[in-house]
Amino acid sequence: MKKLRLAYVRFTSCCGCQLTLLNCEEQLAAIDAVAEVVAFDMASSRPDDGGPLDAVLVEGSISRPEELVELLRLRRRAEILVAVGACALTGGVNVLAHGDRIELCEGVYGECAREKLTFPPQPLCRFVRVDLQVAGCPPERSEHLQLLGALARGGLPALPEYAVCMECRQRENLCLLLEAKQPCLGPVTRAGCNALCPSFGAICEGCRGPVTEANRAEESRLLLGLGLSEREVRARLERFSGASHEDP
Amino acid sequence: MRSWAFQAGFEDRLLQSLRGDYRVLAPVRGTDGVVRLQPVRSWAELSPAGLPLIPLKKVVFPPHDVLWTLMEYEYREPAPSSVPVALVGIAPCDLYALAYLDLVFADDPHYQRRRQNLLLIGSNCRPTPECFCPPRREPPPFDLFLAADRLWVGSAWGAGLLTALQAELSSPGDLPLPAEITDGQQQVPENLEQLFTASAGLPLWREVGERCVSCGACSAVCPTCYCYEMSDEALPDGRVARRREWDNCFFRNHALVAGGQNFRPTRAERLRFRFEHKMLGFGALRGISACVGCGRCARACPVDIDISAVLAALAGGNKP
Numbered sequence: 001m002k003k004l005r006l007a008y009v010r011f012t013s014c015c016g017c018q019l020t021l022l023n024c025e026e027q028l029a030a031i032d033a034v035a036e037v038v039a040f041d042m043a044s045s046r047p048d049d050g051g052p053l054d055a056v057l058v059e060g061s062i063s064r065p066e067e068l069v070e071l072l073r074l075r076r077r078a079e080i081l082v083a084v085g086a087c088a089l090t091g092g093v094n095v096l097a098h099g100d101r102i103e104l105c106e107g108v109y110g111e112c113a114r115e116k117l118t119f120p121p122q123p124l125c126r127f128v129r130v131d132l133q134v135a136g137c138p139p140e141r142s143e144h145l146q147l148l149g150a151l152a153r154g155g156l157p158a159l160p161e162y163a164v165c166m167e168c169r170q171r172e173n174l175c176l177l178l179e180a181k182q183p184c185l186g187p188v189t190r191a192g193c194n195a196l197c198p199s200f201g202a203i204c205e206g207c208r209g210p211v212t213e214a215n216r217a218e219e220s221r222l223l224l225g226l227g228l229s230e231r232e233v234r235a236r237l238e239r240f241s242g243a244s245h246e247d248p
Numbered sequence: 249m250r251s252w253a254f255q256a257g258f259e260d261r262l263l264q265s266l267r268g269d270y271r272v273l274a275p276v277r278g279t280d281g282v283v284r285l286q287p288v289r290s291w292a293e294l295s296p297a298g299l300p301l302i303p304l305k306k307v308v309f310p311p312h313d314v315l316w317t318l319m320e321y322e323y324r325e326p327a328p329s330s331v332p333v334a335l336v337g338i339a340p341c342d343l344y345a346l347a348y349l350d351l352v353f354a355d356d357p358h359y360q361r362r363r364q365n366l367l368l369i370g371s372n373c374r375p376t377p378e379c380f381c382p383p384r385r386e387p388p389p390f391d392l393f394l395a396a397d398r399l400w401v402g403s404a405w406g407a408g409l410l411t412a413l414q415a416e417l418s419s420p421g422d423l424p425l426p427a428e429i430t431d432g433q434q435q436v437p438e439n440l441e442q443l444f445t446a447s448a449g450l451p452l453w454r455e456v457g458e459r460c461v462s463c464g465a466c467s468a469v470c471p472t473c474y475c476y477e478m479s480d481e482a483l484p485d486g487r488v489a490r491r492r493e494w495d496n497c498f499f500r501n502h503a504l505v506a507g508g509q510n511f512r513p514t515r516a517e518r519l520r521f522r523f524e525h526k527m528l529g530f531g532a533l534r535g536i537s538a539c540v541g542c543g544r545c546a547r548a549c550p551v552d553i554d555i556s557a558v559l560a561a562l563a564g565g566n567k568p
Contacts, residue, residue, distance in 0.1 A: 030485035149482035158479040162499045166464035169548065170311040170494065172301050174280040175465075177550055187461040187550055212500050213515070215461040218551050 004054045004152055007039035009074060011067045012094055012121050013060030016138040017085040018042040024141050034152040053078040055151050057134075061087040061094050061121035068127060075128040080156070082147065083130045086137040087121070090209050090242035093137070094121035123242060132156050135190045137207040137240055143192060160191040163211045164204050168195035176203050183223045183236060188214040210241045249387070249424060251400045252410075252417040259291035259394065262369075263336065265412055270334035270367060273307070275300040285335065294337040297374050299542055303471035304346050307333055308353075308362045311468075311494045315358065315478075318488040332365040339373035340429045341381050341540040343388030345471030348538055350389070352474050358492075367391050367405060372426055375433060378543030380556040383432035387425050395426045434541065434556070437563045441528055441535075447562055448520070456558065457516030459551045460498065466545035466553070467496040472526075472538040475502070497522050523558055 008018055022028075022043055039048040056078040062068050075081055086092035097104050101120065105113035124130055134143050146157040160167075164186040168175070176198055177184040185206035186198060197204055210216075216237060223233045266272050267289070274288040275295045283298040285306065316325050346368070353359035370388065372395035375381070391406030392399060399417070401407045410417065437443060447453070467473040477495040482488045495502060498518050503511035512518045524530075526539040539555060546554035 027484050030483070034484050145483050146481055148484045149487075152484060153482050153488075155482075157481070158477075161501055162496065163461070163463040165461075165550070166468055166494075166496065169465050169468035170302070172282055172284045174282050175548070175550075178548075179281070187463040211462075213462060215515075218459055218461050222550060 001034070001152070004035040004148075005038055005052065006035045006055055006057070006148075006151070007048065007053050007074070007078070008037070008041075008043075008057045009039060009059070009070070010041060011058065011060030011071070011087075012063040013085065013087040013092070015042055015059070017059040017088075017136075020138040020141055021144045024145055027145055031148055035148065051077070055080040055082060057082045057084050057147075058088050058124055059084050061091045061123060062127060063094065063118050063121040065117055065119075071124065071127055080131045080151065081124075081128060082132045082134060083124045084134045084144075085139055086135070086207060086209055086240045088124050089133050089135060090240065091121045091123050092240060092242070095242045096239065132159070134159065135192060135208040140193055161212045162191050163187050164189045164191045164193065164195050164198070164208070167191045167193070168198045168204075171195055171199050173198050176201070177222065181226055183226055183228055183233075185219065185236065187211075187222075188216060188219045188237070206236070206240045208240070214241075249400050249422065250420050251398050251423045252420055253398050254418070255397075255416050258399075258413070258416050261413060261416065262392075262409070263288065263291060265409070266334045266336075266367075270332050272334045272336055274336040275338075288336065291337075294371075296337065296371070297376075299339055299342065299373075299544065301469060301544075301548075303342050303469070303542075303544070304335060304338065305349060305471060305474065307335065308346075308349065308359050308366060309474060309476075313358065313492045315490045315492055317490075319486060328361050329365070332367060333362075334367040334369060336369045337371045338368060338390075339542075340370060340388050341373070341379070341542045342471055343368060343370050343390055344381075344384065344540045345542070347389050348472045348533075348536070348540070349474060351533060351536070352472075367409075368402075369394065369406075371395065372429070375428075376543065378546055378556075379541055380434040380543065380559075381432045381541035382434060382436045382537065382539075384430045387430060393425065395429075398423065400425055432541070436527075436537065436559070440562070443562045444524060444528060452558070452561055453516045453520045456553055457514065457519045460515050460519055460553060461551055462496075462498040462500070462515060462518070463550060464496040464498060465548040465550065467498065467522075468494060469544040469548045470526075471540060471542060471544070497525065519553075523555065526555060527559065 010018055019042060037044055038053060056074050062071055083089050087094055105118060134147060143159060150157040168186055174180060176182045182203045184203040186204040188210055189204050189206045190208040190211045193208060220233050263272060272288055273285045275283050276286050276288055276293050277283045277295040277298055283295045283300045285300045314326050316323055368390045370390040370393040390402040392401060475495040475497060476492045478492050480488060480490050512521055527537055529536045529538055
């Protein structure tokens with residue numbers, strides 16, 4: 001089998017997604033056997049040779065012109081482009097910073113902020129075709145492994161597009177939304193985590209982003225019914241799903 | 249039907265006699281209030297007032313079932329468990345639901361392998377306000393059935409279990425099963441199919457569809473929902489596994505086909521499809537209602553969609 005030419009590239013983000021893959025210690029040798037890692041800045045200092053790629057995994061949102069140029073270049077180089085993690089899919093928590101952009105940047109970078117040209121963080125799909133979305137903040141290790149295993153065999157993995165509630169019910173958890181009256185985002189959040197948080201009694205905070213056709217109107221109504229303010233409902237629904245969605 | 253009266257404490261000695269040869273599962277209420285099918289040691293642990301959140305199907309049709317694995321060029325099927333499972337304290341509606349699944353999976357080797365290893369010990373239920381079981385002509389399938397201080401035998405397997413416990417039973421009598429098992433609580437309209445067809449243009453489906461969040465909870469807890477998806481999982485080290493996993497007709501992908509076409513693109517269409525399947529059946533099972541009236545879907549629904557209310561709305565034109 002020909003080795004897969006692979007890059008894992010990071011834009012505006014925290015490196016958490018790349019680290020999740022590095023945490024798959026037991027499978028790293030197997031990954032090395034099937035893939036030639038052309039670029040992966042958290043794992044390798046090897047310079048990128050700039051050649052064509054079978055697949056590129058992209059972590060992070062796009063918030064600078066240089067990032068956009070690099071993203072477009074990667075799209076041209078790679079057969080398959082995979083958006084990995086909440087930032088790449090929706091902008092993630094990066095999007096939460098509202099308000100005057102110059103003021104925001106100066107608050108973080110001081111006087112040199114004006115020399116850096118930035119714009120509000122955008123998900124990858126705003127600019128390029130995305131072949132597969134791997135959700136999560138960060139994604140599950142198992143999804144990284146399924147992704148690489150499928151790529152090595154010339155395909156893409158089947159990742160769930162339904163809501164966390166399905167997995168939560170299968171685990172026979174107490175429903176935190178209905179029975180414990182807590183503001184759980186399970187009904188509008190993409191599954192794949194095997195309902196990790198609700199299985200430990202903590203509500204779903206929506207880190208895997210909105211499920212396809214998320215019924216935000218009904219979820220808002222449910223949360224308002226629990227006594228949350230409109231502002232809090234909006235904040236909860238927006239935390240990991242970007243500002244691209246209009247509130248009802 | 250042959251039946252026996254039994255003495256106090258008989259249930260525990262029955263459990264005791266099963267424990268050596270069977271994995272004994274029964275509905276038990278956990279400290280969090282959720283009732284689950286889980287191993288039991290004594291009859292007192294059983295929860296007579298609550299159906300298990302996930303019904304019997306999880307034993308014969310598990311949510312994530314590995315059908316085969318592949319390593320290098322070697323295919324393997326997971327070794328079937330040789331320990332038979334005894335399901336104890338099962339309510340009639342769940343037994344009727346299993347009878348429906350038996351028809352659906354009549355030719356499915358994975359289901360049949362587990363089903364043949366399944367001993368059913370039913371017991372009388374306490375109906376809740378959410379129950380709406382329809383009247384039945386036949387008794388449900390069971391090997392043994394317990395109600396108050398009487399016991400009925402439904403199979404040779406069940407009769408065989410009693411040989412060691414004969415001393416505790418009265419001489420056999422010929423009593424029918426308690427009437428409430430077959431009487432039901434709610435009549436189903438006779439012209440349901442016509443009512444359903446005529447409802448296509450009603451705002452009912454759009455209104456309920458707008459509320460539905462497509463979360464899948466109703467289908468996960470339904471004792472007769474059996475749709476599944478097959479997926480292959482490949483890992484970098486070369487291991488491949490084919491899985492069959494529970495699916496749901498409310499999911500957008502369920503009727504999505506190659507080329508991006510979707511047979512049921514809107515929630516309202518999916519909702520109507522689901523209710524048609526529950527109430528009227530499909531294919532060879534057309535005319536056999538899949539809904540046993542357990543009320544689980546209404547309890548699990550975050551937005552209060554209730555199949556019995558939808559049924560009432562179809563019959564009487566009321567708002568669900």
